[in-house]
Amino acid sequence: MPRLPALTSKKVIAQLKSRGFLLDHTTGSHFIFYHPETKKRVTVPYHTKDLPKGTLLSILKQAGINRNEL
Numbered sequence: 001m002p003r004l005p006a007l008t009s010k011k012v013i014a015q016l017k018s019r020g021f022l023l024d025h026t027t028g029s030h031f032i033f034y035h036p037e038t039k040k041r042v043t044v045p046y047h048t049k050d051l052p053k054g055t056l057l058s059i060l061k062q063a064g065i066n067r068n069e070l
Contacts, residue, residue: 004057005070006050012059013044015070021063040064 013031021033021042033042042062045055060067 002068004053004067007056007070008048008050009044009046012051012056013046015065016042016044016063019063019065035063038064 009031013033016033019035020037021035021040024032024034024041026032026046029046031044031046033044034040040063042059044059045051051059057067060070
């Protein structure tokens, strides 16, 4: 399995938007996205540094994205 790339919140949000996710609302420093067709919800913390590996894996799992697709 390939290594996960170091991604910032901005890059993850861009990936989600390109896959059809829309911003639902924000709660503090977290953006909540949803997909209108699949009804999936994804929470993305918005910080300037790279996301930790576990957080990135959790976001991918919530969105139904395979880690090889990044």
